[in-house]
Amino acid sequence: MLGARLLRRHGQQAWARGAGRRYSARIPESDRLSRMLLPTRKAAKGQQPGDGSPAQTTTDMLVKAGYVCQSSAGIYTLMPLAQRVVDKIEAIIDVEMRRVGGQKLAMPTLLSPENWRRTGRLDSTGEELFSFKDRRGSTVLLGPTHEEEVTAIVRDMVRSYRQYPLRLYQTTRKFRDEARPRAGLLRGREFIMKDMYSFDVTREQAIASFDALEAAYRRCFDRIGVPYAVADADSGNIGGSLSKEFHFVSGAGEDTLLACGGCGYTANEERAHSTAGAQCGGVGVYSVGVRAGGRAVARGRVVVAAEHEPSALKLRQALPVAARERLEIALVGTHGAGQGAELGRALAGDGPWFLDACAARRLPADSAPAAAAAATGDWHVARAGDVCGACGRGRLEARRAVEVGHIFYLGDKYSRALDLTTLHQGQRTHVQMGCYGIGVSRILQAVAECCGGGGRGLRWPLSIAPYRAVVVPLDGADRAGEVYAALAETRVAGVPALRGQVAVDDRDYLSAGFRLHDAQMLGIPVTVVMGRRFADESVVEVQLRVPMLALPAEVAGVAVEHDGHECRALVRIERLGEFLGLALAGHARQLGAAADELP
Ligand code: ATP
Ligand code: MG
DSSP: OOOHHHHHHTTTTSOOTTTTTTSOTTSOGGGBGGGSOOOOOOOOTTOOTTSOOTTOOHHHHHHHTTSEEEEETTEEEEOHHHHHHHHHHHHHHHHHHHHTTOEEOOOOSEEOSHHHHHHTHHHHTGGGOEEEEOTTSOEEEEOSOOHHHHHHHHHHHOOOGGGOSEEEEEEEEEEOOOSSOBTTTTBOSEEEEEEEEEEESSHHHHHHHHHHHHHHHHHHHHHHTSOEEEEEOOOGGGOOSEEEEEEEEOTTOSEEEEEETTTOOEEETTTOOEEEOSOOOOEEEEEEEEEETTEEEEEEEEEEETTSEEOHHHHHHHSOOOTTOEEEEEEEEEEOTTOHHHHHHHHTSSSOEEEEHHHHTTSOGGGHHHHHHSEEEOOEEOOTTSEETTTSSSBEEEEEEEEEEEEEEEETHHHHHTTOEEEETTEEEEOEEEEEEEEHHHHHHHHHHHHSOGGGOOOOOTTTOSOSEEEEESSOGGGHHHHHHHHHHOOBTTBOTTTTOEEEOOOTTSOHHHHHHHHHHHOOSEEEEEOHHHHHHOEEEEEEOOTTOOOOSEETTEEOEEOSSOEEEEEEGGGHHHHHHHHTGGGHHHHOOGGGGOO
């Protein structure tokens, strides 16, 4: 038991009995902050919301606002408010996955390594794979992804080609022993992912599945309402040839996208194509080899323009490099204009060689015979400032971004390794697959990164906010039920968009200052403060913290103040619904109630 003094001291975290007793029975217990495990913390001394303190990371904000708490490196508990955000993200995804025929299942977290051995990923995944021994001494894997498992299930369960196309998905925890877990939920070692797998009989049908899923992903991200970019991507370890990444543009991201200001072409820098760099004149010659078990084997040479670097990824696609081999690229020499003879000698060395098209234009005339024998292509890493490879006119610009989704056409990589075939038109063929991931817990933090306002607290889009509105009754608490009801009845574009989405901060054991500070940190889109003017004139202060909200200086005849992060307006309670309905009308797409849209 906590003594009375201790209870007072820890009041903000304690489960204060009887708090909110004055509140109307119209407000269900589940919508009262006094009944919620919401361990908000005061800002550090000298730090106030509003001072834009740069020391505050998004993870700090999520912890201080009571959304998450860290258990160990890269491992977090989602507190009740964060779980509400996750539930909303999942609800949006569920609607869109079902719309394209997705069937939800739940595969095990504990996986047998046998299928992983057959696909070669037991070795190639390396130290990222969590594994342990069971009591019989057998190895057990903690699932980092489920291509192997789902392929084996379909192989054992599907009898006829008529059962395809098949689209199966789940939303589960994944485990990856990341070398550098970072930024809270952005790169966790345990995280939530939605993963879908498609199975088709022909390549054409598999590409149609890929296209359907790309459209479904676009709808998911449109609904979330945070601007996103779709990039051509490297398909990495999962294999295959067609893949796209969905990104939120944010300085917190670990990826760099190159985007053309002219035609809109966007690609991960690892894979982007450019036709020319900023002209420097010279070229660089590099040796290319592979190393396995301490032994190095030369594989040729690559020549790129001096301002570029050779791309290991593009070379790996052209050279056979086994999972256990490492590609090694080393600079042999750089050659300026007029050093033709020297360059000719360098190129006479180990072949075959790869000539980058940007470099080819700079080779001196006397290297023409060697150039004719080279594999000319795109072998460089594109950079900001390069000429776009898609339109040949615009320049590429770099942007940091967080990958939140990734879709792949896999072909028969897994069906071949695990023997998933079907008999179609008299022929036995391997089933064509695709896989499609969305980082659910990563989205929570990425949205907080993109939409939050520096040290000024979080700001959730209406689509995934834990609640859409919160009432803060500082004066006239016994009338909080009236405000709660007015919000529940508010219609935006004809829909009661806030119903079931309104919380009341009835923690009247906390000071007014503390509760106002919390309202700012929590980032719930609509905050309605019942202050002094409420008792006399029934006027509330409406605070809107809605990302991408553009409001005129007057809405429904009410003056609105806007400071770039939030809007404030004084509104009479009987006009509250009309005011909010108009203010939020532009965000109707984000408000679409997921459950109502089920086909
Ligand atoms: P990254 O390059 O960021 O490591 P990945 O290519 O390994 O991502 P996928 O295997 O394609 O990721 O997983 C699908 C999605 O799962 C990713 O788009 C991302 O949103 C999410 N994800 C991947 N790894 C993590 C992680 N460690 N923590 C949180 N989310 C993750
Ligand atoms: Mg990864």
